[in-house]
Amino acid sequence: MNNKFSLTDKLTEIDGKFLDECYERRSRRAIRRKNIVKYSSLAASVVIVITISLVATLPMFRNTPAVDPVDTSSGVVETSPGETEGDKEIGGFSTCEVHHQSYHSIPYDLVEYIGEDEFLKWTELEDKFEPLDGCYSNKTIYNCIHYFDVPREVLEKIYFDTLWHSCMWNIDALYSKDVSESDEFYRHTDEISTVMYKRAALSTLKSRIADNHWEEWSVVHENRYPLAKHSMKYIVEFLDISREEVEEYISKINFDATYDYDLDTLYALIDGTITIDNPTPTAEDALFCGFEDLYIE
Amino acid sequence: MKQLCTTEEVVKALENRDSTVLEEIEKSYGKLLRSIAFNLGLNSGDAEECMNDTYLEVWNTIPPAKPKSIRSYVCMLMRRLVIDRIRYNSADKRAGTVYLEVAGELDSCINVENTVIDEICIPMILNGFLEKQTPENREIFLRRYYEFEGTKEIARDLLMGVSAIEKRLSRMRIELKKMLTEWGYN
Numbered sequence: 001m002n003n004k005f006s007l008t009d010k011l012t013e014i015d016g017k018f019l020d021e022c023y024e025r026r027s028r029r030a031i032r033r034k035n036i037v038k039y040s041s042l043a044a045s046v047v048i049v050i051t052i053s054l055v056a057t058l059p060m061f062r063n064t065p066a067v068d069p070v071d072t073s074s075g076v077v078e079t080s081p082g083e084t085e086g087d088k089e090i091g092g093f094s095t096c097e098v099h100h101q102s103y104h105s106i107p108y109d110l111v112e113y114i115g116e117d118e119f120l121k122w123t124e125l126e127d128k129f130e131p132l133d134g135c136y137s138n139k140t141i142y143n144c145i146h147y148f149d150v151p152r153e154v155l156e157k158i159y160f161d162t163l164w165h166s167c168m169w170n171i172d173a174l175y176s177k178d179v180s181e182s183d184e185f186y187r188h189t190d191e192i193s194t195v196m197y198k199r200a201a202l203s204t205l206k207s208r209i210a211d212n213h214w215e216e217w218s219v220v221h222e223n224r225y226p227l228a229k230h231s232m233k234y235i236v237e238f239l240d241i242s243r244e245e246v247e248e249y250i251s252k253i254n255f256d257a258t259y260d261y262d263l264d265t266l267y268a269l270i271d272g273t274i275t276i277d278n279p280t281p282t283a284e285d286a287l288f289c290g291f292e293d294l295y296i297e
Numbered sequence: 298m299k300q301l302c303t304t305e306e307v308v309k310a311l312e313n314r315d316s317t318v319l320e321e322i323e324k325s326y327g328k329l330l331r332s333i334a335f336n337l338g339l340n341s342g343d344a345e346e347c348m349n350d351t352y353l354e355v356w357n358t359i360p361p362a363k364p365k366s367i368r369s370y371v372c373m374l375m376r377r378l379v380i381d382r383i384r385y386n387s388a389d390k391r392a393g394t395v396y397l398e399v400a401g402e403l404d405s406c407i408n409v410e411n412t413v414i415d416e417i418c419i420p421m422i423l424n425g426f427l428e429k430q431t432p433e434n435r436e437i438f439l440r441r442y443y444e445f446e447g448t449k450e451i452a453r454d455l456l457m458g459v460s461a462i463e464k465r466l467s468r469m470r471i472e473l474k475k476m477l478t479e480w481g482y483n
Contacts, residue, residue: 008400016369
């Protein structure tokens with residue numbers, strides 16, 4: 001090994017603040033995971049007992065839905081018991097048998113708003129909760145936003161700016177005084193999963209486009225892949241992409257469920273031949289994808 | 298990584314020549330330091346020696362040095378010592394291979410053959426480059442090129458695919474190369 005100049009060696013002299021930031025991020029992640037695992041082990045013991053008793057009586061144990069095709073790197077913290085890191089690697093499962101996992105997930109963007117320490121204290125509060133028809137925890141998005149009194153505008157901003165692709169919030173139900181509305185909504189696991197597949201397909205489409213035009217995209221988007229606030233109209237217009245190219249991307253993405261994309265409408269939006277009263281990114285995507293309810297479709 | 302004592306407390310203790318603080322440093326950062334050595338394929342004997350040398354360096358350099366962060370200071374010392382050890386002990390093929398692989402990736406950003414390298418400027422450019430990255434990308438970059446962690450391990454920890462990590466690293470290298478070229482290094 002010779003002693004010529006090496007950039008790798010020179011890296012030793014960088015500002016220590018970058019290293020500290022890196023270690024802090026890892027440390028915070030480790031704490032969060034420890035917390036998740038803690039819940040996992042608690043719930044796992046409950047699940048095992050119930051599984052054993054059910055297996056003895058039922059011919060086939062009810063399958064819980066597979067984890068949605070959600071980008072886990074977006075930072076959704078599972079406060080729901082039952083998902084260990086090992087489980088994630090093999091596809092994951094939800095120990096809550098009745099609710100969609102979005103009900104028991106708290107995204108990191110929301111944790112940041114609340115404050116990590118406060119949030120961790122909340123997750124450590126004992127679940128004063130009697131297991132009820134398959135749900136083992138009251139650590140839910142409903143209870144979280146009510147416990148911390150998170151304003152609706154804040155939640156909507158997080159949802160529509162960042163997370164709409166990867167989680168499902170029925171904001172009306174979440175802000176209802178009656179918890180049973182949310183409880184009922186998140187029991188429609190199959191329907192919610194289908195919508196999540198469609199959203200993941202849309203997110204993948206956006207990411208593929210950005211990937212193939214990365215130099216142009218990353219310069220003004222801080223090296224981040226498209227978020228919910230970047231509508232297809234915005235992306236196609238920004239990167240000046242032809243209809244044929246968009247069609248090609250669409251044809252190459254295979255998901256179990258996808259929206260019925262309307263390219264005529266997309267390009268009409270870009271040309272300005274179609275206008276919308278309140279042109280939010282999700283409203284633009286809704287026209288392109290053919291859905292009406294921006295919150296839950 | 299729980300910080301048992303703050304940087305100020307460590308520096309103060311070292312100024313008072315209190316050697317027990319070195320045990321505190323070992324408790325707080327020993328695992329982290331060891332991981333730098335193990336990532337580069339050093340055996341446990343060499344790793345321990347580098348760690349002891351790091352603590353000795355801490356003892357000898359503070360004071361007069363007053364690091365802003367004791368954690369990054371000990372990591373910097375350890376990294377330097379581990380690289381020196383690998384250079385010295387070049388017969389250790391396993392350790393050398395990891396270093397050469399990682400260094401090969403990063404050093405491709407700069408052409409050292411036909412350029413006069415102003416070594417003082419380089420850390421400044423590297424800081425500027427890191428400043429421009431997102432925290433997540435900074436973490437990926439530093440874990441790979443500062444701590445010599447494998448892309449598989451980084452991907453597993455960040456819940457990302459290995460190819461996504463490799464793609465990001467490749468983009469960051471292109472960006473760094475561009476910056477270095479702007480500064481006249483290529």
